[in-house]
Amino acid sequence: MTQRRRQDLILEKVQASGFVTIDELVSHFQVTPQTIRRDLNQLAQANKLRRHHGGAGVESSTENTAYQARKIMDLEAKEKIAQQLVKIIPDGASLFINIGTTTETIARALLNHNNLRIVTNNLHVASILCAKEDFTIIVAGGEVRNRDGGIVGEATRDFINQFQMDFGIIGISGIHSDGTLLDFDYREVRVAQTIIANSRQVLLAADHSKFGRNAMVRLGKIAQADHFFTDQVPPAEIRQQLIDHQVELHIA
Amino acid sequence: MTQRRRQDLILEKVQASGFVTIDELVSHFQVTPQTIRRDLNQLAQANKLRRHHGGAGVESSTENTAYQARKIMDLEAKEKIAQQLVKIIPDGASLFINIGTTTETIARALLNHNNLRIVTNNLHVASILCAKEDFTIIVAGGEVRNRDGGIVGEATRDFINQFQMDFGIIGISGIHSDGTLLDFDYREVRVAQTIIANSRQVLLAADHSKFGRNAMVRLGKIAQADHFFTDQVPPAEIRQQLIDHQVELHIA
DNA sequence: TCACGGATGTTCTTTTTTGTTCGTATTCTC
DNA sequence: GAGAATACGAACAAAAAAGAACATCCGTGA
DSSP: OOHHHHHHHHHHHHHHHSEEEHHHHHHHHTOOHHHHHHHHHHHHHTTSEEEETTEEEESHHHHTHHHHHHHHTTHHHHHHHHHHHHTTOOTTOEEEEOSSHHHHHHHHHGGGSOSOEEEESBHHHHHHHTTSTTOEEEEOOEEEOTTTOBEESHHHHHHHTTOOEEEEEEEOSEEOTTSEEEESOHHHHHHHHHHHHTEEEEEEEOOGGGBTOOOSEEEEEGGGOSEEEESSOOOHHHHHHHHHTTOEEEEO | OOHHHHHHHHHHHHHHHSEEEHHHHHHHHTOOHHHHHHHHHHHHHTTSSEEETTEEEOOOOSOOSHHHHHHHTTHHHHHHHHHHHHTTOOTTOEEEEOSSHHHHHHHHHGGGSOSOEEEESBHHHHHHHTTSTTOEEEEOOEEEOTTTOBEESHHHHHHHTTOOEEEEEEEOSEEOTTSEEEESOHHHHHHHHHHHHTEEEEEEEOOGGGBTOOOSEEEEEGGGOSEEEESSOOOHHHHHHHHHTTOEEEEO
16 A cells, blocks of 8 residues: 555545544554554645544535535525526627626526626636636736635726726625615725626626625615516515616516 | 566556556566566656556546646646745745746645735636635736636736735746746736736746747746746756856755 | 677665654543 | 643654666577
8 A cells, every 4th residue: 555545545535524533544544643644734735635633624615614605505596597697698798797606606607608708806707707718808906805706995996997898797795675785895895886887787686685684885776777687576665666767677 | 578568568457446556566577676666667757657656546537628638737746846936935925926837736835824915817826825814815907818817918017016025926838948938928928027027036937848848928037036946957058047147946 | 609788687775654752732521 | 720631743763665776687680
């Protein structure tokens, strides 16, 4: 048994069960704990797994738990919304896409389009879309938020401001019952406002969990959108707002 | 049993089980370990298999887009270079990181550092590093190249120009024997030049495949670097250049 | 037959890996 | 919160493997 082979097998075991103890590995491979520790430390050094007291666990699932969990939450609803939204985007269009897990799902749905030009301040959206060769992706510069790969800040806003696009696709953290759009990060709000100002058509996307949900920073009014995409019938007040301001409602 | 026939059989065994030890081969072919080692080293040299301590395994077999292939190519060499390079970067430092598969490997190796401030025009580097909560990641704005997630263009250069960092980490596409650094994309070259101009120390990383490799655009001279990281002893001419200009050479 | 070159074996040194020991740090139990 | 049990990492020793240098074998062609 070579060191390399043992380390491969350790990795397999970790992937399979999520966690292994040093004792398990010692009795399985018939080597000293010190040897196993060295293996685990090397694998951890290479970011192949995560070292814990007494053993080791998988790397990926622990790292971004909060973000990953949110990503999976309501994935089905988000996908339906995304499918609905991309229908009204023609090939060759130019788009803004902002931060949010919903907008990331929309980005994935856009991969079947052709020749899109896209400006985004979402690192993940850029990663997803740059796989498509006929897309032109422009990413805004600025500081990257750790938790979700969003790019925010003054410079980002200035950067976005250079562009005038056909569509602005906005994911939103919360919608107050009076139609106020809310977000948690004032810097992101500034970016979203700039996107709205520079888009010929504003497409708002939010699953039902966002209705009535509170957040700190006021982004704008739902009336500023041209289309609103969601997965359930919104509360009456919001529905009235949409009618009053001729915002087209799409329920997936 | 000819050498050729034995090597073919060794390859078959490796393909079948994914891994063979030298002991196995010794008892199977009834030759000395030294002979087997010579066989394995020759096969590894020809990229037919991957050499490990105590045996050998399959070369790659998974993932095969152009970008992925290049990424895997010489991965081991790149990893060694990366490990060597990150050693001279202290916690809390500020860095530029530019485009290239080598710099992506370096980014992964940096995950064990703390409190780094990093400016990059590489989308993948930003994605990799934003997982670490105590890092400040600043990504340059601009157009994203489809093939490798690099961000290039005039705006990118201006953006980079705002910063003055401790280290500039540059991956390079080719090094001419007279010490000229070469790249394929003139826009990326402008970015790299700006990084060099704004870094207190320039760290150049290139595996041996880059020596003598030709590319179109002249980026600068190897003399502009402070440290040069590679995996094999460079050709004599380049070595002389390094000595003449007091560039520290690190061979992983 | 004999010189030649490639392949293999032998021997030795260096490097890598593993085991051992011991002091320190962490976790658990009461 | 104190003390015991366990886990950890560092340093050193032993074992295994790798690499280098040289000797030997074996087939080929002059």
